[in-house]
Amino acid sequence: MTETTAPHKDPSWLARALDSDIWHSFKSSPVTMLAAFVVLVMTLAALFAPLIAPMNPFDPAQVFLMNANIPPRWMNGGDPQFLLGTDDQGRDLYSAILYGLRVSIFIGVIGVAIACTLGVTLGLVAGYFGGRVDSFIMRIADVQLTFPAILIALLIDGIVRGLLKSASREDIAFGVLVVSIGLAFWVQYARTVRGSTLVEKGRDYIQAARLVGLPAPLIMIRHVLPNVIGPVLVILTINVGLAIITEATLSFLGVGLPPTQPSLGTLISIGNKYLFSGDWWIVTFPGITLALFVLSINLLGDWLRDALNPKLQ
Amino acid sequence: MLAFILRRLAQSVAVLLTVAIIAFAMFRFVGDPVNQIVSLDTPAEQVEQVRKDLGLDKPVYIQFVRYIGNALKGDFGQSYQFRQPVTKLLAERAPATLELALMSALFSLIVGIPMGVYTALYRNGFGAKLFQAVSLIGVSLPTFLIGILLIYLFSVHLGWLPSFGRGQVVKITDNWTTGLLTLSGIKALILPAITLGLFQMTLIMRLVRAEMLEVMRTDYIKFARARGLKTRVINFGHALKNTLVPVITIAGLQLGSIIAFAIITETVFQWPGMGVLFLKAVQNVDIPIMAAYLMMIAALFVLINLFVDLLYAAVDPRLRATIRES
Amino acid sequence: MTQPVLSVRDLSVAFFTRRGVLKALDRVSFDIAPGEVLGVVGESGAGKSLTGQSVIGLLEPPGRITGGEILLHGQRIDNIPADEMRKIRGRKIGMVFQDPLTSLNPLYKIGDQLTETILTHLPVSATEARQRALALLTEVGIPSPDRRIDSYPHEFSGGMRQRVVLALALCAEPELVIADEPTTALDVSVQAQIIALLKKLCRERGTAVMLVTHDMGVIAETADRVAVMYAGRIVEIGPVREVVQNPKHPYAQGLMGAIPTLEGGRDKLVQIEGSMPQLKNIPAGCAFNPRCPHAFARCFVEKPDLVPVDHSRVACYLYDDKRAENAA
Numbered sequence: 020m021t022e023t024t025a026p027h028k029d030p031s032w033l034a035r036a037l038d039s040d041i042w043h044s045f046k047s048s049p050v051t052m053l054a055a056f057v058v059l060v061m062t063l064a065a066l067f068a069p070l071i072a073p074m075n076p077f078d079p080a081q082v083f084l085m086n087a088n089i090p091p092r093w094m095n096g097g098d099p100q101f102l103l104g105t106d107d108q109g110r111d112l113y114s115a116i117l118y119g120l121r122v123s124i125f126i127g128v129i130g131v132a133i134a135c136t137l138g139v140t141l142g143l144v145a146g147y148f149g150g151r152v153d154s155f156i157m158r159i160a161d162v163q164l165t166f167p168a169i170l171i172a173l174l175i176d177g178i179v180r181g182l183l184k185s186a187s188r189e190d191i192a193f194g195v196l197v198v199s200i201g202l203a204f205w206v207q208y209a210r211t212v213r214g215s216t217l218v219e220k221g222r223d224y225i226q227a228a229r230l231v232g233l234p235a236p237l238i239m240i241r242h243v244l245p246n247v248i249g250p251v252l253v254i255l256t257i258n259v260g261l262a263i264i265t266e267a268t269l270s271f272l273g274v275g276l277p278p279t280q281p282s283l284g285t286l287i288s289i290g291n292k293y294l295f296s297g298d299w300w301i302v303t304f305p306g307i308t309l310a311l312f313v314l315s316i317n318l319l320g321d322w323l324r325d326a327l328n329p330k331l332q
Numbered sequence: 333m334l335a336f337i338l339r340r341l342a343q344s345v346a347v348l349l350t351v352a353i354i355a356f357a358m359f360r361f362v363g364d365p366v367n368q369i370v371s372l373d374t375p376a377e378q379v380e381q382v383r384k385d386l387g388l389d390k391p392v393y394i395q396f397v398r399y400i401g402n403a404l405k406g407d408f409g410q411s412y413q414f415r416q417p418v419t420k421l422l423a424e425r426a427p428a429t430l431e432l433a434l435m436s437a438l439f440s441l442i443v444g445i446p447m448g449v450y451t452a453l454y455r456n457g458f459g460a461k462l463f464q465a466v467s468l469i470g471v472s473l474p475t476f477l478i479g480i481l482l483i484y485l486f487s488v489h490l491g492w493l494p495s496f497g498r499g500q501v502v503k504i505t506d507n508w509t510t511g512l513l514t515l516s517g518i519k520a521l522i523l524p525a526i527t528l529g530l531f532q533m534t535l536i537m538r539l540v541r542a543e544m545l546e547v548m549r550t551d552y553i554k555f556a557r558a559r560g561l562k563t564r565v566i567n568f569g570h571a572l573k574n575t576l577v578p579v580i581t582i583a584g585l586q587l588g589s590i591i592a593f594a595i596i597t598e599t600v601f602q603w604p605g606m607g608v609l610f611l612k613a614v615q616n617v618d619i620p621i622m623a624a625y626l627m628m629i630a631a632l633f634v635l636i637n638l639f640v641d642l643l644y645a646a647v648d649p650r651l652r653a654t655i656r657e658s
Numbered sequence: 659m660t661q662p663v664l665s666v667r668d669l670s671v672a673f674f675t676r677r678g679v680l681k682a683l684d685r686v687s688f689d690i691a692p693g694e695v696l697g698v699v700g701e702s703g704a705g706k707s708l709t710g711q712s713v714i715g716l717l718e719p720p721g722r723i724t725g726g727e728i729l730l731h732g733q734r735i736d737n738i739p740a741d742e743m744r745k746i747r748g749r750k751i752g753m754v755f756q757d758p759l760t761s762l763n764p765l766y767k768i769g770d771q772l773t774e775t776i777l778t779h780l781p782v783s784a785t786e787a788r789q790r791a792l793a794l795l796t797e798v799g800i801p802s803p804d805r806r807i808d809s810y811p812h813e814f815s816g817g818m819r820q821r822v823v824l825a826l827a828l829c830a831e832p833e834l835v836i837a838d839e840p841t842t843a844l845d846v847s848v849q850a851q852i853i854a855l856l857k858k859l860c861r862e863r864g865t866a867v868m869l870v871t872h873d874m875g876v877i878a879e880t881a882d883r884v885a886v887m888y889a890g891r892i893v894e895i896g897p898v899r900e901v902v903q904n905p906k907h908p909y910a911q912g913l914m915g916a917i918p919t920l921e922g923g924r925d926k927l928v929q930i931e932g933s934m935p936q937l938k939n940i941p942a943g944c945a946f947n948p949r950c951p952h953a954f955a956r957c958f959v960e961k962p963d964l965v966p967v968d969h970s971r972v973a974c975y976l977y978d979d980k981r982a983e984n985a986a
Contacts, residue, residue: 043676162350164585165633166626170592174358177614177622181362264474268596271476274614284474291480291600295488306477314472321468551760557716558755559775559826560748573765649810650764 044326054318061312065121072114073100077280091300104300106289108278112300115286116308122282123309126196127263133201134262135255138208143243145209146216147236157213160206168203168265175199176274192276196269200262207254215247249327256320260313267309283309340641344634351630355623356399359409360392362619408624413616418624422606427508428498429594429605435521436529436597437587444533448540449575452548453567455541463537470534475593479527479600486523494520496602528597532586539582544575577648584640588633661732662689663834663866664713668726669736671705671712671890673937675720680937682708682721684890687964690834695860695867697881697898699874699913701934704887706870710836712736713868714751715743730834749779752827752865754856756839758819762811768795768822769807772829779830794825798855817848821855828859834866841876853880874913878902886910889934889945891961896970906972908950944974952976 045051064071091104091112103112145156163171179195219225219242228238267284269275271291276282278289283305290302366383374382383389387398402408408418447467451460473481487495499520501509511517547553548571556566595607602608606625613621671683683705690696698706711717713728715735728736735746747753755761763771772791776782782790788807795803798821811819820840827835837856841849857880860867869881877884878898885895886907894907905914932949941947943958950957956975964971965978 047676158346158350162347162630165347165351165588165630167589167592169596170629173595173611173614174622174626177617177619178358178362180614181358181617181619260472264472267474268476271474272596272599272611274611287477287480291476294480294484299484302480306480310469310473310477313474314469317468317472551755551757552763554716555753555755555761555823555826556763557744558714558747558753559778560744560746560830561774561778562744565774565778570763570766574763577765648765650812 041326044322048322050318051322054315054322057311057315058319061120061308061315062124064117065124068114068117068121072111072117074111074114076110076115076118090298103304106286106301107293112286112304115281116283116305119281119283119286119305120308120312122276122280123263123266123284123312126193126200126266126282127259130197130200130262130266131204131255131258133197134204134258135208135251137201138205139212139247139251141205142209142212143216143240146213146243147220147239149217149220153213156209160209163206168200168261169268171203172196172199172265172269173272173274175202176269193280196266196275199269200265203265204258204262207258208251211250211254212243212247216243219243219246253320253324253327256316256323260316260320263309263313263316336641336645337638340638344638347634348627348630351627352400352403353396355403355626356396358626359399359619359623360388360395362617403624403627408627409620411613411621412618413612413621418620421609421621422624422628423507425604425606425609427510428603429591429598429607431510431512432521432524432528432597432603432605433587433590433594435525436527436532437590439525439529440533440536440587440590441583443529444536445540445576445579447533448537449544449567449572451537452541452544452575455545464541467534467537470530471538475527475531475596476600478530479523479597482523482527483600493523495523498604524597524601524603527600528590528594531593532590535586536579536583540575540579543578544571547571547574550574573647577644580643580647581640584636584643585633588629588636591632592629660692662691663694663731664690664868665729665732666709666713666726667729669709669712669723669728670725671708671717671721672724673720674722677938681940682890682937683712684961685726686887686890686892687726688885688892688895690866690868692833692866693861693864694883695857695869695881697877697884698868698870698887699872699877699884700887701872703934703937705890706872706887707838709887710753710838710868710870714747714753714836716747716753745779748775748827748832749830750832750834752830752832752835754820754823754827754835754837754840757843758816758823759843761823762819762826764811767808767810768814772807772822772826775826776829790829791825794829795822797859798822798825800825816844817852820844820848820852824852824856824859828863828865831863832865834868835860836868836870838870839872840869841873842871849876856880874902886913889940890937891945891973892964893946893974894970894972895964896968896972900969904968906967906970906977907946907974908952908976909946910972912949 045055069075100111103116106112106115141156145153166174176195176199179191183191216239219239222242224242225239228234263283266275266282267287270282270284271288273288276285278285281289286305287302287309290298290300290305293301366379366386366388387395390398406419408422410416411418411421414421447463451463454460470478483495486493494516497520498511499516499518500514501511501517502513503509511521552574553566553571556570561570591606594603594605595611597603598605598607599611606628609621610625612618613625666686666688668685668687669683670681670685673680673682686705686709688696698709700706708717708721711721712723717723723736726736727734730746730750735743762768769788769791772794773784773787776787776790777784780787780790792803792807795807800806800818800821806814811822814822824840827837835856840856841852844852853876856867856869859865869877871877881898883896884898884901885892886901886905886909887893888909894901894905894910901910902914905911935941935945935948941958943956943960944950944953944962947953947957954975960975962973962975962978964973967977
């Protein structure tokens with residue numbers, strides 16, 4: 020574990036990292052390696068969607084309504100042009116999935132980044148200052164834990180709808196989603212960091228730094244952060260999966276992204292309407308993509324938690 | 333004991349008050365409540381009258397007190413969409429949601445705890461690995477996708493179970509209907525309950541597993557082994573009892589969130605509950621419903637919390653002792 | 659000579675980790691006679707506790723017995739089915755753990771923990787088991803046991819809890835008790851009481867004791883014989899007077915030199931230079947060679963076996979003159 024927290028201090032850190040317990044447990048778990056591979060490939064595919072996708076599903080010039088609901092290529096009535104068939108607006112499903120995955124990952128990563136920054140900062144503040152600041156922040160955290168993330172995100176969405184005129188809603192849908200997710204997930208980070216900060220605060224070096232007038236908060240941050248990197252990384256990984264699920268759910272519920280900029284959730288939502296008429300592919304392929312990606316991320320998160328937990332070794 | 337309950341009550345009130353402030357702020361400042369009630373051609377003096385009726389001409393803190401007072405009386409105002417009292421709308425839909433939540437909670441506990449125990453005891457066995465894999469898939473699949481999957485399999489493909497609605501319901505009292513007394517009601521409940529409970533089930537399973545593994549490492553379990561107690565007694569007496577103590581708390585809180593999670597399941601299965609009402613409220617910015625729902629979830633959470641604390645005290649003699657002392 | 663209660667023959671234990679196989683115990687052999695108290699001393703990591711765990715069959719993975727045998731009254735117990743071994747635990751071999759605060763299940767009344775153990779091993783009724791439990795609690799010095807029997811562990815102090823643990827270990831009248839650092843976690847003021855109690859109970863019952871500790875004072879007071887362990891091996895074993903007053907092995911000499919004596923004048927406090935090697939880098943030859951003031955060439959090549967010296971047996975080439983000459 021020490022190898023990964025302070026690799027830069029040693030010139031041969033790469034060699035040491037390759038010999039570390041984490042790397043070893045990674046190598047000895049084929050499932051984890053497979054999951055990492057899936058995450059990597061899907062992330063790259065999403066990132067380079069414009070280069071890989073046969074068509075741009077957002078470009079009206081390439082989308083024709085007469086192509087709507089075409090089944091996958093290998094089925095009766097399939098069109099060689101559309102590998103996985105088309106959705107209700109005639110968009111190539113394969114391309115739509117790539118672009119949708121891109122949107123989902125973007126929202127997940129940025130949302131979690133916001134949550135993490137917010138949570139770590141508030142956790143440090145609460146832990147360091149203690150007293151009223153601490154109880155105020157942690158009370159908010161407690162209250163927020165009352166509500167599942169999805170409910171928080173729904174509420175924020177509802178409030179934003181109330182505050183803004185409907186015309187601008189589509190433009191800011193992305194921003195609203197990201198902020199909702201950020202605000203819905205900060206508590207875990209704050210709790211973890213606060214705990215660690217409280218421990219460090221009692222240490223002698225902090226008292227010493229205070230006595231000689233050094234900037235104790237800065238010193239502490241330098242000591243606290245390495246200690247929480249492990250747990251925060253685990254939360255981060257699992258949260259990316261959760262955030263993507265939350266986004267998909269919100270979009271499915273019709274309060275996320277509009278159909279014009281579909282995420283995986285939007286695509287599933289569209290497909291759900293056609294499930295009964297037998298057009299199973301519109302819901303199935305985005306569904307599989309979403310499940311596979313989140314499952315892989317969760318596998319990585321699970322592995323990371325076990326690998327960083329010294330008790331299990 | 334009394335002091336303990338009182339302290340917990342004070343904390344609960346603090347939580348409720350915080351949520352009430354949020355709810356009130358939403359009600360008051362997100363959109364103008366007056367505009368929602370009057371129409372464009374309402375005369376100005378009538379608009380002013382409505383404003384007065386709502387007490388919006390008073391200082392904000394008086395409005396807040398009034399809001400709280402009304403809320404305590406069960407009055408959360410009128411829904412903007414339906415022009416009906418929010419309380420009535422929620423009460424009509426409460427039985428459907430509570431029934432669904434209760435069934436999924438039972439499902440998740442009855443299936444989740446044994447699975448967790450099993451995976452902890454035989455953690456290297458094939459069954460445990462299978463359960464672990466299933467649970468990971470369970471937390472990775474969004475609830476709505478599970479619902480869609482179940483509908484496709486059991487409703488569209490096999491045609492065994494209905495895909496929407498509550499089936500035939502029976503009226504027990506004036507404002508309580510149940511689907512549990514008719515065959516179609518029970519059949520309609522199965523898929524939504526599983527959908528809603530699956531995620532909680534996997535959480536409970538993983539929680540029980542983690543706790544049990546932790547307990548199996550403790551000295552008192554080692555000592556129990558050293559005393560030659562039977563494996564069954566150690567596993568299902570000593571270890572399980574100690575495992576379930578912390579599980580009670582977390583499971584309790586998880587179950588509280590089932591009601592909120594029901595929003596998704598209700599949408600997928602067009603279940604006529606409070607969740608669908610709340611979602612419609614969000615889509616149409618029906619603030620009174622949103623605020624009331626928020627308060628209701630918070631109150632429910634507080635209640636469950638209190639109940640869990642008491643249960644905890646009943647199970648753990650150490651806590652009982654500290655309570656008695658305080 | 660009577661048959662020993664416990665015979666350990668060439669016991670080897672290894673940890674199978676992904677970084678390789680770590681030898682934790684290396685051909686450990688000793689006997690314990692009925693009613694005898696054998697002290698096992700050494701630094702932490704020397705393999706004392708591991709030996710105890712192996713004997714009672716509670717070695718935890720990745721640790722595994724790789725060689726040798728453990729005999730209880732001449733019967734092998736290291737290779738018998740798990741359920742057979744379970745019946746021996748508590749009934750024939752009792753165990754006392756280090757920390758009384760964590761050894762008792764917090765959710766069960768101590769009376770229930772006692773009766774459940776008694777009922778597991780002895781053919782008595784529930785009422786008889788409870789009476790037996792009461793008698794035991796009285797015997798271990800719990801005041802007003804008829805009231806305390808229905809108390810939970812947290813309602814007792816640390817010392818009282820260790821008394822309960824002793825009662826639990828002895829409640830089915832085992833012939834051997836393994837006490838693994840039974841006083842380390844206790845207040846100094848209570849330690850002597852618990853040791854005295856352990857000694858008294860076992861003498862009355864004729865129970866043999868394997869007393870694992872790093873406290874030489876406790877050993878000197880309690881044990882009949884002492885085994886000194888270092889890096890997974892017994893380096894010296896013999897009667898307590900001899901090992902304490904006239905240790906042979908250089909490590910034992912260092913260890914005994916570290917006991918402060920009341921007279922004070924006899925020796926100044928000695929400190930052994932360096933520290934015990936970790937399992938993964940135990941040196942070739944005698945494991946003590948890097949710290950040994952008398953080490954010579956052979957010590958770096960061969961592992962010394964236990965050889966009789968006076969009344970003790972010592973694993974050191976300093977006492978192996980004849981063989982040393984032969985080899986040279």
